[in-house]
Amino acid sequence: MAFLVFVTMGIALWHFTVFLPDRFWQGIVGAFLGAVIGALAFGTVILLIDGQSVGNTTIGTALSAIPGVALGLGVIWLLGRREPHFD
């Protein structure tokens, strides 16, 4: 259940990247991957540190995905800087 929450948070926050200039690696699809993978990876790390069970979710589970989304998007953005872009 925790993974479902992470993915939902990742995709939810990804929707707001439309307000950012399209400089992500592979554009909106790259941002999608970054948000989802970031949320999953960071959320899982927090889950492991916290020692909580996967099935036992709280509001904290949802919030713990946010830094992961930011990190994931950041990495994709950095990768995208190498690509030529046309605004």
Add this chain to the structure above:
Amino acid sequence: MGSRRQHLFVLLFVLALVAVSAVIIASKETKLGLELQGGLQLVYEGQPTGTNTEVSGEDIEDSINIIEKRINSLGVSEAEVARLGEKNITVGLPGVTDANRAAEQVGTTAQLYFFDWEPNLIGQERTIGGHPGQQAPPAAVKKLEREWKAAGRNPESFENGSLIASGAFPNAYSAALLAAEQEPDEDCENCSSGKTQYYLFEKDAPHKLLAGPEQSKEDLYESPTGETLPKDGLVIEVPPGTILVSELPTEESGKLDETAQPGWFALKDNPSLSGSEITEPKQEYTQGSGEPNVSFKFTDNGRDNFQQVTREIALRGAASAIGPVGAEEAAALSGHFAVILDNEVQSRPIINFQENPDGIDGRQGAQISGGFNGEHGLQTAQELATTLQIGALPINLHLISETQVSATLGSQALHDGIKAGIIGLALVVLFLLLYYRILGVIAVIGLVAYGTIFFALIKLIPITLTLPGIAGLVLTIGVAADANIVIFERIKEEVRAGRGMSSAIAAGYKRGISTIVDANVVTILTAFILFVLATAGVKGFAFTLGVGTITSLLTAVVFTQALLGTMSNSKVLRSPSALGAGGEGRKWHFDFMGASRWFFTLSGVILLIGAVALSTKDLNFGIDFKSGTRITAALEKPASEDGVRETLEEVGVDNAEIQQVTVPHFGSNVFQIESTELQPGEVHDTEAALNKKYGVDKEGFESTSVGPTFGKQVAESAVKALIFSLLVILVYVALRFEPKFAVPVLIALFHDILITGGVYALTGKEVSSGTVAAFLTILGYSLYDTIIVFDRIRENVPRMPRAAFSQIVNRSMSEVLTRSLATSFTTLLAVLSLLIFGSSTLQDFAFAMLIGIASGTYSSIFIASPVLTAWKEREPGFIRRRQRIAEVEGGLVPAYADDVQVAKLADDNETEAEIAADIEAEAPAYEAVPPKAIEAPEPEGAPEAASAPEVQEKAPKAPARAARTTDNGDSANPESVERRKRNEERREKRAQRRKGRRR
């Protein structure tokens, strides 16, 4: 063959099909599923036996054959036994209500073995009971009696006394301890169980047996009855070569005491004969006593073995006698021959050495007697005889799910389903007639033909009609209507573009068919995946949906085309308004791509709410997933929820959720009980307790019981179905369109799944295997809209060679939005009728479908297309186009390609003639467009004629080509140079104005 003749031929063919279908409908019975006609559904999981360590496909098939024979012997007609997944067998027993008896009859392994009793006893029990006729050592007996006392069993009672005299232990734990001490016999070829067997006991005395025998320790904790087994229990390993058996005591009258606890023995696993060595088992009566018995004969090999073992027993008895003995003493000295069925001693007759000094001649056969004198003795004997006749199952069967449906409630559900279907159909028909007029009439005729042929197919195949199947059927009404809507909208476009009727119909079908095929193929593929992977109940839904979708292709496309083609020259089709194509029609001029960021925001917010709901409220998984039992019981005496709870607690069912409900036919004294503790096979006790206190209306009792094994399988198959569906959809879209089109589809599907998850978490509605199946199918179906949009984008890309991708998408969306909304609306009508008028199962399906359709339609328009646009616009070709347009338009790209012209009109108040001249000046931009479409008169019904949007796109461009060819280039024409200059100035002015506005 001319097209008119071809149409007539198709018409006649379909009409003949309809006529044949009508005959089939009138003459054949509809096969109703258990939930519609009442009965019992059992699901067994195949597990290894001692001698058969792996469950193979052949074992499952053999077991199915044996179960079918057992059911036939029960006299149950139209029973269904089928393989489910890899190791499961589902058994449907219409009309059967005694779940316990049926489960016992169907699922008993019936491994029969015959043992020479005394030599196979071991340890203390051998000391006490191993020497018939001799006084057992008092110390050993005293010790055993103390054990019985310590186990809380009275050693003084007659029943227990006889067991103690045989050396029996009071519980399985003591016998298992003795068995565990024995040396393993790894090469035991003659054993009934050649493997180590594991038993789990309670940690505290008297160490109640919790589970076993199992082939591995892990299996001990996967209890088929779903009990939560303590991890700190005591596990005892019984090595190969030794087995544990139980034996019920007999009363003073000699009758078997079925209610008493058994005694336990550890035996050397060395049977003398097995069930495979007997023939012709039948129930008879013992001469003299008149008690039922089971007599049988032996095979040649069995006869010899039987003679030999009884001779050995007789010789041993004779050897223990000192001198001549009387009949009574001879009986006391004689050894026993035990008949053991599934590790339970059925009978243990003596082999009297005086009567049979050379053993018993196997030619006369033998009989099992003494165990059939209880209340159900005759029935038990008959059942055992039948079981032996049919043979033993090659594997053990564990009951993992049990569903009992009353005939009355089943017929009520059927009635509700039919009502919902009819109302849904009526609503769809009404919409089609109002919106499409004459075309609507054609669609309705197509729907009637579809309904008739499909219902005949249901009867002919036959498809067992289940509640989920009815949901699938109603959904296919929407699918069939959608196919017509896609084509009709296309025809209307063509008519509005000025085509002749025949030509418009031909073009409409020609261009609509690929969209319909694409959309339906995805639906069929999803249905197929569900059919292969899903559980029994959902299979009906998937199969009905798949067959229905294929049938709808015949009626909604081939048949209606023939019908319209035949009528194309008739008076009724002459006026466009008769088709609902009068006037300009609904023109969407909305900047879908520009507004998409706000829709993205909306989706983001919804998903954030969903994520919070999922994390804090969790999904309400039904018993399909988490295991347990749901009972609906109509009680005869007035009862309250607390009263029912107390009654349940008396039979050990704690923490049950109880709700008083009102059910048609049974009023308001009906209770819904849900418990995670109550497992398959344990419903009977609950029903009995309720019946004793309040009286249970037999027709008003239903139950569904799912064990944890089945729940796990259901969850696994749902996840597999989801992954496979997504993969198939991905591959299909990538192949039919281009790989880049598949990714937005996938993202939109994720969006739909998560929104639905959020809605279910927020509303707390139960998630069952049915709702997951309905939702998965809807995922496939909701692609209908995406495919309609993508299909038009694919069509428009080559037609708009200088437009930005966002402009192409905006144009495509504006062209197809009406039909997308119409298809979704039609299906929603059908689904809404299920939601309002269907039974609770149908409502579950309908709710999932409703969310799926709503979210699917939304995501096709506002998620998939914008993502595709954003991604495609990164391609160099489209980047150049945007740059070019932005250059011309002062840095902005208009929402629609036509806006260049619209803007010119608005800004400069030019006349139409001037604009035409402008366009002429820009002629090279449209070189890719061939002029033929406009220059040549449109041939009626020409298959390759340009489509409606194509005509619109080409209209202003053709003169440009003409001008260029006649003028031999713009530069040679001074007027053109002047015009170009004027255009430049105009563009500059516009760009400055826009910059000013922005500032």
